[in-house]
Amino acid sequence: MPKVATQASVSLDGFIAGPENGGFEYLFAWCRAGDVEVPTASPGRSYKVSEASAGYVRDMIHGYGALVVGRNQFDGMDGWGGQHPMRVQVFVVTHSVPEGWAPESAEFVFVTEGGVKAAVERAKAVAGDKNIGVGPGVVAREALEEGLLDEIRIDLVPFMLGEGVRFVDTLGAAPLEFGDPQVIQGKKVTHLVYPVTAGAAGAR
Amino acid sequence: MPKVATQASVSLDGFIAGPENGGFEYLFAWCRAGDVEVPTASPGRSYKVSEASAGYVRDMIHGYGALVVGRNQFDGMDGWGGQHPMRVQVFVVTHSVPEGWAPESAEFVFVTEGGVKAAVERAKAVAGDKNIGVGPGVVAREALEEGLLDEIRIDLVPFMLGEGVRFVDTLGAAPLEFGDPQVIQGKKVTHLVYPVTAGAAGAR
Known part of the structure; x- marks a missing residue:
């Protein structure tokens, strides 16, 4: 069954971006x-990962049928130059359609009503039997709080950054409990896939 | 060879204690x-953990020959009632000997000169071929910054706490790089043992 998942590379001290x-x-x-090359949907762009990570990366690249991201991420990436490198339709949660962009295209849909929940519903409608990727940060937090997430995928890296942007900031619904993760130990990364179980959301 | 290690249960969002x-x-x-009972050195106190965690816990309980902690931890635990539950000598890094305590006893040594480095040296002298445990927080950060640590042991738990006390706060020496971890997946915990390699401390 298709899953709604959020995923991020996270430092050992809990950051998805460092200072500045x-x-x-x-x-x-x-x-x-x-040493294992895994091509992406974008010509000329590939991963070079350990054997252990390769399967995980292939699942990631081919597993997503649509993405849901926040306006900040869309703006920060300059709309990925017009198309997301995964070559899937991206649903952008926003208050208004950014200037110069069509409200809906094969590449982007700007969801101005109904928030993350509406965006996930629309993404599901196009993803078929593939997964929905939900961008980290505020969008992931809202998806988590509204019970829309099935999985949290953490690519834990053996670095400490000291400060920066936290994976999940000021989580209103905390404490939250997840299931035990599936673990894949790669090179310079530990992939941890945590199920968000119905009974477990809300540890109180 | 004996190792100097810091260890903590850390939430998925990077905290070693929650709010308040x-x-x-x-x-x-x-x-x-x-279901697996692992007795501690304290009568009547034991762990009940998964089979996978049991070996890790036994190593932990029997592996440490001495501990180095900060004054905050000593005060916060009320001196563990006069003896640490691991039944090893504890070296407390502090500016002054707390009132009512002998400067040195079989249970505690208050190290008022030379900081964490001096405390680790003194701990090594009594630990024999066993490991030295270094308390988390400021003491661990100083040990890390001064190159005294050999291992970071993170017991990563599938909870998010939202806010609280960070595992390593405002790390002056960041970014830091560690080796890839040894991973043991238990029940409600993922044990991650990261080597602090000489070349890796300091990712810049």
């Missing part, structure tokens, strides 16, 4: 740390 | 989550 929005050379070092 | 110094029912849920 940097640190990506550490957070994504694992994507170039191995 | 609480959350321990989540952070240490794994210690009662299984």
